[in-house]
Amino acid sequence: MFEKSLYDLIRGLRNHKGNERQYIQDSVRECRREIKSQDMDLKATALLKLTYLEMFGYDMSWASFNVLEVMSSPKYLLKRVGYLAAVQSFRADTEVLMLAENLLKKDLMSVTPAIIGLPLGAVPHVINPTMANSLLSDLLPRLSHSQVSIRKKTVVTLYRLAVVYPETLRPAWPKIKERLLDEQEDPSVTAAVVNVVCELGWRRPQDFLPLAPRLFEILVEGKNNWMAIKVIKLFATLTPLEPRLVKKLLPALTNIIKTTMAMSLLYECIDGIVQGGILDSVQGTAEGDEVARLCVSKLRGMLTVERDPNLKYVALLAFQKIVKSHPDLVNAHHDVVLECIDDEDISIRACALDLAGGMVDGENIMTIVDRLVKQLLTAPINAPEDDPKNDRVRNDGMLAVADSDGEDPETSLQAAENITQQAIPLPLEFRNLVIRRILDMCSRDTFANITDDFEWYLRVLLSLVKACPPPSPSSIVEDDVSKEIGNQLLNVGVRVRSMRQEATKAAESLVLLENRGQLFPESSTGGQGVLNDAAWLVGEYSEYLRDPSAVLSSLVHSSSTLLPAETLITYVQAIPKVLGAIGKVQVSPWTEARRSRMSLLLGRASYFLDGLKTHPDLEVQERSVEYLELIKLISEAVLAQAEGTDQPILEAPLLLTQALPSLHSGMELNPVAPAAQRKVTIPEALELEKPIHEDLSSLLIEHFEQDVDTVGEYRSFYFEKERRRLDAVTAAERLEPPKLEVSSYQNSSDEGDSDTKRRQQLERQEKYRDDPFYIGGARGSGTSTPIHDILKANNGDQVDIDAIPIMDLDLTERSDAEPSSRNGQSLTSTRRKPKRDIQILGDENLEDADAGSVDTPRLSSVPSHLDRSKKSALLQVDSSGLGSFSLLGNQGNQLYIEQREAEEKALREIERLRLEMERASIRVQDHVGPPEGTIVRKKKKSKVAKDLASEGTEEVKKKKKKKKKTKAATPMEGMGQQAAQEDSLAPTTKVKKKRRQVAFEEPS
Template identity: 30%
Template sequence: MSGSSLMDSLFQRSLEDLIKGLRQQLIGEQAFISKALEEICKEIKSTDLSTKATALLKLSHLSNLHFHGMSFAAFHALEVLSSPRFSHKKIAYHAISLSFHDSTPVLLLITNHLRKDLNSTNEFEVSLSLQCLSRIANVDLARDLTPEVFTLLSSNKLYVRKRAVAVVLRVFEKYPDSVRVCFKRLVENLENSDPQILSAVVGVFSELACKDPRSYLPLAPEFYKILVDSRNNWISIKVLKIFSKLAPLEPRLAKRVVEPICDLLRNTGAKSLLFECIRTVVTSLSEYESAVRLAVGKVREFLVDEDPNLKYLGLQALRIVAEKHLWVVSENKEVVIKSLSDADPNIKIESLRLVMAMVSGHNVSEISRVLVNYAMKSDPVFCNEILGSILSTCSRNFYEIVVDFDWYVLLLGEMSRIPHCQMGEEIENQLIDIGLRVKDVRPELVRVARDLLIDPALLGNSFLHSVLSASAWASGEYVEFSRNPLELMEALLQPRTSLLPPSIRAIYIQSAFKVLVFCLHTCFVRGGSIVPSASMDNFPAGVSASASHESFDEISVENSADATVVHGQTHASAPITKASIVNLLNLVELALGPLLGSNDVEVQERARNLLGFVDLTKPEVLNSSVQEKEDSEGKGVETSKIIKLMCDAFSKELGPVSLSAQGKVSLPDGLMLKENLVDLEMICGDIKPPSSYSFSFGSPYEEEKDWLSFSNLHIKEDSEQSNESTSLLAEHRKRHGLYYLPSGKSELISNDYPPAKDPTLQGDINDNTDDLVEITEESLNPKRKPNHGKPRPVVKLDEVDEKPVAMKQPEPRDDSLSSAVRDVLFGSEDIPPTSSRSNLSNNPSSKRKGKEKQHTDPRVESRENVIDRNSSSRRSKDRSHGKERRYRSPKKKNAEERKNTDQKEKEKRHRDHGRHKSRQRAEEPLKVPAQTSVIPDFLL
């Protein structure tokens, strides 16, 4: 066997050979790796530890760089770890750190190996074991090895103590009760003069303070001393991070530390420390004006620096301080605006966020005008960043900063025409949402929608097809606000719509249905030309205005004139005559006739519905007016009633639906909802997902579309019917999208439409950056008062109801780690944070109880054994205690035996749960200066 092992190690390929072989494999690398893995699997089973270690090293390399699993070698790694050679231990610890996790079966076997190496006299072996413990520690390892870590925290070897301090953070997280053992010694290391140990301790407290800073307020004197005395930039940065968390909790602490931080701002030359001082001032000390002005002066140095990294940090600090001090941006507006044209994309995005943070109701139009100009000449990525920022800022809190919705709807239309725009879905949502919420904006919305419908550039951009669907929906839903419904009808039925996806063409057809019903109702039922029904308060005499404007029956009609007044302005209104209605019906037949054979069921159904309505009404229109001629059979009266009924069906106003509406619906009793929808996936597995173009707002046909949606199919209990329907739907989805009408087919309708409005905003914008700075000088001035010509319209908000029980967030529970820290620092779990700990330390009864609890606490015994022992184990201590108890009285002996039995059962129960919670403190309160009260003395 020894000869075989010797031969294996002699002809074994090393890690260097493996790497060279991989580099030589131009093709067939996987085959080479597979062969190498086969060799490793054989070599790792060798009895020779050198052969096994080399195989483990090669396996670690393949796992780290080529992501091959090495769980099968877990036990072999422990075998290599048992080797007395340091080189083997190093390989084993490296492999264990890469592959071991909480569910590794042999994880419990490593405990004794770690304990042995933690007690080793070789500082490098101790360092390896500490490093491995920081990577793989779980609850059991942290609990069992806490005494060893406690001992190493006071090691004379600084290299070992630094590693032990670093591993404490992992031990605290996994086993919070270790705080009661190790925290005092960790605090004592804050007074260590060695910069490496002090850096490690401050780093640990910096991480702990991020989770619960209030628990570490009593340690403020120690941190203050380090801040004042330290000359190490890294330590100062960590202490500043701690004070940035503690200062907002105690104003007196902020007052005390502001001057040392200002001294660092004035004197330090390190950019990293300077930026951390700036961030601490602007985030936690913003109430001190002098400190803020000093920090802003240093930020300006960052902004004008040639280094893009420093400029980015300066913009980031400027954005943080702008939340409370708006004047900072006003003083640096030139740099901010010019940064929008910087070559670094991160700087451009940060400056964009800074500009958007300054947007308010009085400057939103000016800033949006400048940003849209930048979007037009920017690359596609930054262009969409700008558009997305404008959309999210203006729509925040139900458009609270938008005062003029006519302007905003016009802005949405102009944003849609930017060549690189890819924000079609968000623009679609906002166009529909504004139409549902704001009644006064609907005339302008219909006008902008008509301009978008006839713009040929939008048809070629697939990202903007959703904008066309929103425009088509708005044109049909609010057709009564249109000045020329005939133009809307031509835009909806133009031949170029064949370029659109079927889901959007269905919306076009449905909107055309609404427009046709409105025209027929206006011409034959009401009689006369169209007068928009919005804003009837300023209508002149002779124009009838009804009390309600929510239905087509209440549209005001004026037979004697072709002019109307909307919002105090005169608009030309095109009269709808019998001839125009006939031409409109012919247009519908020519445009929708070919769609009767469409492969898309939605388009085909909508086209059949509209053509059926045309077939019903066209004969009466050709004969004479429906109101003037009624034959003996009463067909004219029936047609008039049908038009009236269709008009009533479309007249009900749609309202916005709250995002949390579904969550407010209580579940019926007895309803069982499955979390795992595997059954649904099996039934509809062959069905392709629906098109990405969806219409998520309240359209008139939403109920029908939901009925046809494959994702909302009702799963029937009958398996035969479900299989049959699934096969039919799958067959339909395979055919869907394979056939489209060619765009160059016979032009049945004239393309001579009125041109769309040119993409212009409120004025021409100079491309020069210096001119843009002058333009934005007033818009970024927060002292300017808003000046609007008309009051802000009413915006319909969602109903605010109390959330149901199922949606309420659970109350946060006290973190066990923070609880243990407060227990150690404040003296007792039962004492509230506002009480004095000095009273507790002077109370003899509390001391007596503490001694009794220490006497009965097994963890305290183990900790004392760790402190007092030299080389003996805890088992020998337990045996010595047992010998002393032999000579006691029988009663005391029985009582102590019962007590020991109870303690053993409790410890076993705690190990089964992975951790046990300490019911009493393990030691007296720490005798540190910050311990006399919750608020440190030097702040009083």
């Protein structure tokens, strides 16, 4: 077949629009064939094509050996293809890497500068510690190469060597320093050294202090702005260690700020002054005030005068750094910063938001938060990143598409950067960020910033609920920001006693169904997470409710069953609390009207709870069953009064007025520090490990069998089935008698025998009549309560809430204290209330518990998160090894030198052995080996690689012998042969040693 060049491949791609995948697969297949060719040019072309396709995600790791072959080509252009392929495709686990070592060494020693450049560029991509150790000696002489480009690349390559192998610096650092101190050196090389020194510098700034004079000289004299920026960045890490530097540096930096034309340099000067702590060290002096004023005013200028969004962004970054130490300096410019909160650029907004979080205090919190809330409420919800078409990889993997439709790839790149105008929507992520930031600003240090106006804060919380984005389906539930809003509401309610009533009313308005459309985001399910805490508040502080009956109606509404289990649990818990509050109200006499109304409410509550008995969540089940029984009891008590018809009823049943409320009264619930709970000692008598009964399982089985016995003819059916799955059945299930009535498979099996069934049911009912925990059967369960029957008769199956007559409760007493609903109040109203003394509860703690230690044990309990943060990030070059490597002096190096000497001695010994073995092998070959070149067997090259990796066994030896005859087919073969000799003669030689001997020698 006619062979394709890279050019043909790309053209072909462009001519196969819509069918690229097939075309690429064909091409890869072709390349696989071509790359095995003996023709170096063909091989290199195939490799270049593969490298091109690798860019689109087509794996080429299988070709790594061929990469090596092309790299070893004597022709520069082919060599370059090989090196490019190596850089792009070699990974840490590429096996042939160790074979490349000698090739790299050889090319580093080349006389052609262009060839030296290739390994210099490639080594940083493939380096590992052992290789670094071996390449070091070849790299060092390149530092004094006559060509500038070689010298500067060598400096950088040595740095990357040092990253993986810090020992590199021991011989290399003095030479690098020499380059830096040499004033006659080419500026390019100096710049490269400065770049490297800057990278090294922040790890061990103390080692670079001696260089300060020379660096200062470069800063003042240098005409290269890139280099000047790097020097400033380095000085920023040095100044904290050497305060005297500040004095020297400050005039120079001020001078640059005032004179430079380059905005980047100007900005970095300011950044250097801030980061280097220079502002702190000169604070108070006239000079210090001047420099602070200069910096901040320049930054302000970047925000306002220049219309460049990049300058805005970096200026905000600088402000962020200043605000940590000098909030007052930034506060003076809070007007321009707040402008940026409404910037059309989302990155700038995010930055300004962070900054606002840093500069907020009791004075400006209302302005800032109100502005943010307004932004949230007015911006349209939009989530561009959720747009599936933007995510190509997830859909169909990356494809090498020719080029985009309707766009001209010939457009000159220098045509000004594109300008299109479109409105910025507020992405969901950003909404969450803003809401979290507001909550953080307000709640910081237990509401330190909100001095007296908690009503305002409650209003903010309510409007945040409205602004809640819908929880994203991809993220985990804990991410729902509305839960955090609910948590704040709860915190205000619990901690701020004087605001408890207000907080409860806010919670009430959230729980009430009729407010759903008004307070929650339209057309989305956002904000539901707040209901959990709101329900807790209305329950716990039900005495503050404006309209407990309405709250109860909302709680037990049929739509509530759709809430997440977590919220439903709180709902179920809140129902008896609210009922208790309704029952306790003694303002109006216990009349017949009130009584019937009460029984109606009780009926609805029990209907609701009854529906939850079969809820999939166990906790919901348990709680609803628990309270269902209680409410049914009360309901019966209320109904019992009705039977004495003519007697005027004077008192409500005590069960309602006393017993129910007393369940939840008593000690007030106070906030408790997270660590305090664990400090409660476990009572000695409490044994959690000990089984409840020694032979619980057999007891249960026994019980179960008895149970089954009563079912008579189904005995064997159940017995066998149950026995099979006994082990898997949970304890909770075992504790329940099998629900015969609800099992559907049973109904089908006994349809013809309804008499027997009824009889058995009656028997069962009789048996369990006095068992309070038995909730099966028709007896007294929720669906058949008398009140329910009444409701059903009147309203049909679906209870129509609105149709139920509701008596007005006299709440005058309450409404005196509370002027009016605040729901409608304008958000922007910031009228200040007269200062009140508000007491905010802190966390309760055990006496010996110190608050400082709260976090440490808690962190240790979640090691998974910590581990994640410690794990190195993607793309990260881990240079932490440099941190412990001193560049100064030689203290403690004695050990290293001794070790080094020992290593060298060992190496010499190995070399001697190798020579001996080689001689021996020659002797062996003279005796045994067939004459060279008689038989030619072509071997698969990959085989060679595999053999090399394995230890020399007898089998390998034979193969290698054969290989010998194919000598000179490619340079690689010669290498295989040499290795084979060693393998065959000294199978015990270590792999490491073997690698050292492998050479990419050209056949002679």
